[in-house]
Structure formats: C-alpha cells, structure tokens
Amino acid sequence: MRKVIYNQFGDESVLELTEQAVPGIQKDQLLIRVKAISINPLDWKVYGGEMKLMSGSKFPKSVGIDFSGIVEQTGSTVTRFKAGDAIVGLLDVFKGGALADYVAVKETDIAPKPANLSFEQAAALPVTGLSAMQIIDQLAAVGSNQDILINGATGGIGVFAVQIAKKRGARVTAVVSTKGVAAAKQWGADTIVDYTRQDIRLLGQQFDAVIDLSTKLSFADAKTLMKKRSVFITTLPSPLTLIYSFINNLFSGKKLKVLILKSTAEGLNTLTKLAEAGLQIVLDKTYLVTNVREAYQEASQGSIIGKSVIVLN
Known part of the structure; x- marks a missing residue:
C-alpha cells in the first residue's frame, strides 16, 4: 500500500510517498481503507520539528490525523462496525499515520460517516x-x-x-x-x-x-x-x-x-450529529496523494478558507 512518511524534520520536501505492507489488526481493531484525509496546521508543525516534545524524534514518522474511509476488516471483539461501513475518524494528533491506503484503528477512534457528507467533507470534520x-x-x-x-x-x-x-x-x-x-x-x-x-x-x-x-x-x-x-x-x-x-x-x-485536542468517542459522535443537522463544512481544495508536497506547501501558506483534503483512490 502507499503511505506518506518522513525521515527527518523539515518543510514539505521531507514528505515521501512510499510502498509499505498493509497493517495487520488486533482483535480490538479495524482495518480501514482510507478514502480521504484532511490537512491540518498541526501537520506541518509536527513534521517541521516544532512539536518534538510531544511527537518525539524517532524516525520514520507519518502524517495525516483525521480521515474518512470504509471498514475493510474487523477484529474478533469489534461489535459496533462491520465490513463495508463508511466511517470518519482520527488518530493520535502528534503521531498521525492516516495518509495511507489502509490504517488500523480502534472502535473509539471512529464514528459512522454522516450520510449527507461526501468522504472528502467527512475527512475535514474531526480535528x-x-x-x-x-x-x-x-x-x-x-x-x-x-x-x-x-x-x-x-x-x-x-x-x-x-x-x-x-x-x-x-x-x-x-x-x-x-x-x-x-x-x-x-x-x-x-x-x-x-x-x-x-x-x-x-x-x-x-x-x-x-x-x-x-x-x-x-x-x-x-x-x-x-x-x-x-x-x-x-x-x-x-x-x-x-x-x-x-x-x-x-x-x-x-x-x-x-488548546490541546482531546479526542473522545462521545465527542466524535456529537460532532457527526451536528454535521447531520446542517453544520457547514467548507472545502478549499482537493489533492491527489501523488501531489502531497504541493498540498502541504499550499495549505501552509495560510490563505485557504475552510479545509483542504487529500484523496486516495
């Protein structure tokens, strides 16, 4: 599978699109086929080295915090989701890892994707x-x-x-x-x-x-x-x-x-309900994963309205 990683701190030029093994899952995890991830200012603060105290300095590191996708596989103790479910979720804000074709998560990391949102809109919601x-x-x-x-x-x-x-x-x-x-x-x-x-x-x-x-x-x-x-x-x-x-x-x-973001399953479900009730989600631009450096370079200039997202297909 494709996954974006980096092996040193720096600007968007350190980001590399690599081939990695699809992650295995434990009994309490789900394998998600990622459809879209959103770009957050915290991303470039982390890969830029501004958050070493929280993110650590061990490489390689990954990017991508919030995402949308489809459940591909479930562990034996997972009860709330099944293969084929459309979901939205987020990973550890300082470790990332969602900018990949597949990601392994726990049930508490995700919520059902609101039916009125596209995968791109849903990815822009959590963080x-x-x-x-x-x-x-x-x-x-x-x-x-x-x-x-x-x-x-x-x-x-x-x-x-x-x-x-x-x-x-x-x-x-x-x-x-x-x-x-x-x-x-x-x-x-x-x-x-x-x-x-x-x-x-x-x-x-x-x-x-x-x-x-x-x-x-x-x-x-x-x-x-x-x-x-x-x-x-x-x-x-x-x-x-x-x-x-x-x-x-x-x-x-x-x-x-x-602000130090504290994600909870309850908060994520409350947020998706607000989206279902009409909370406006604004997308500025959508990029392909092959244009990841361009995506982060443009987003970090700070002139966008709303969110930009990267699509995996």
Whole structure:
C-alpha cells in the first residue's frame, strides 16, 4: 500500500510517498481503507520539528490525523462496525499515520460517516470540528449574550467555531481577510472585521473571550480586547506558553488557555450529529496523494478558507 512518511524534520520536501505492507489488526481493531484525509496546521508543525516534545524524534514518522474511509476488516471483539461501513475518524494528533491506503484503528477512534457528507467533507470534520467544540464549550465556556472575538475565523477551526458559538447564543466578531468576509457572514457572524483594513487591537471593544486561530495575535496584544474577567485561547501548545499560562492564571482575571485536542468517542459522535443537522463544512481544495508536497506547501501558506483534503483512490 502507499503511505506518506518522513525521515527527518523539515518543510514539505521531507514528505515521501512510499510502498509499505498493509497493517495487520488486533482483535480490538479495524482495518480501514482510507478514502480521504484532511490537512491540518498541526501537520506541518509536527513534521517541521516544532512539536518534538510531544511527537518525539524517532524516525520514520507519518502524517495525516483525521480521515474518512470504509471498514475493510474487523477484529474478533469489534461489535459496533462491520465490513463495508463508511466511517470518519482520527488518530493520535502528534503521531498521525492516516495518509495511507489502509490504517488500523480502534472502535473509539471512529464514528459512522454522516450520510449527507461526501468522504472528502467527512475527512475535514474531526480535528477542526472537535477543536472548535473544545474551544467554545470547554475552554471559553461560551454562553448566551457573551461577546466573542474569533481571529482567523475562516480557517479550518474558525469555520466551526463561528457556527458553534452562534448556536450557543453568543455575539460573534469574526476577523478575516477580504476574501473571507462573505463566508463569515454566511456562517452567522454578527460583526466582521477585515484585518487588511483595520487593526483589531484598535477596535475599542472588549470581549468575554478572544480566540486566536491565526497564531499571530499575542496574549499581550489581546489584553486590550479583553474584559476584566475573560479568556484568551491560543492553538499553539508550546511548552513556554503552557508554563506561562499556569503562572498567569493564578493571579489574573484575564486567563490564558491553550488548546490541546482531546479526542473522545462521545465527542466524535456529537460532532457527526451536528454535521447531520446542517453544520457547514467548507472545502478549499482537493489533492491527489501523488501531489502531497504541493498540498502541504499550499495549505501552509495560510490563505485557504475552510479545509483542504487529500484523496486516495
């Protein structure tokens, strides 16, 4: 089978499409024939070597976290799925391995694919959708009539964060590029700020939560946008940020929280139900696995709206 691996840290040029043996499965595992995987910013942070503390430095390594596919084979103790079932799932966020023709998983790693989604749409759902749920419902604890600022609102997480925050009754200010204005309006944002025309630090408004999905707004700069008791959320889980957040949160009403995605079977099933109920999934571009380097190079430039996916056929 085909599998994308890398043997050193670097840019997308380290990614190699190789031939590997189809993995065997244990009694509690399923063999999935992968149909599509989505591209996440965490991918290039890991293969770029920024997350060595979490990912380790032993090679070869693999890429691809969330995926969709079809159950090919089940272990003897598997009860919830059978061969032929269409599924969506995700692997360990720091180890990956889904960018392959086949992958071995446990039942807790997958959920039935919503019938109203294509395999490409389904692959784009787990990582960013679960991240948005964790940010809105846990880290920010968004409730009705709260003012929420989402910086980078048209990226993979932002697509879902805007929609889920609106479902929770919040007033959402979405910060986007010029080409993202129409999309943010469609997803329900109450106020839209084009960062190419306005410095968000000068908005003159304070928020209950400032969610930075662009990784370009610092906690220090965000403080002018925060109420006395509020939270700033970043998606960059660096060791220094984690240490600083712990110290800051002991003494300040302006909290700093870091997203570290925690996937659960319950969360994945909740997310697929939201998708069945009409949660919008936005695909920017679809690539063939043979164009894997191009796919990651273009996605890492940060100008896409929604998600890009890689298709295996």
